[in-house]
Amino acid sequence: MPIYEFRCEICARFEQNHPMDLVPDLVDCPTCLAPARRVMSAPHLSAAGSAAFRLVEKTSRSAAEPEVVQSTHPGRRSGRGTPVTANPLHRKLPRP
């Protein structure tokens, strides 16, 4: 059920949950019981679970306690014999 914001002319703004098909334009203020009109406001979108939130969470967590790194290239096998390229023409290029 979405949260809708209402504004009481006497008190202040407050929020209430209503079904989307039954949201009233006027409700009674929970404090002074005066009629309060629904106001349009920006939706409250949760950032939790998004990729940006996970990145910020992981970055802030690793700032105080760095993660232990097991390899330099995750997903790439270490050791000899791992070709960088399969093109035979690259074998003729100068080596460092």
Ligand SMILES: [Zn+2]
């Ligand atoms: Zn009020």
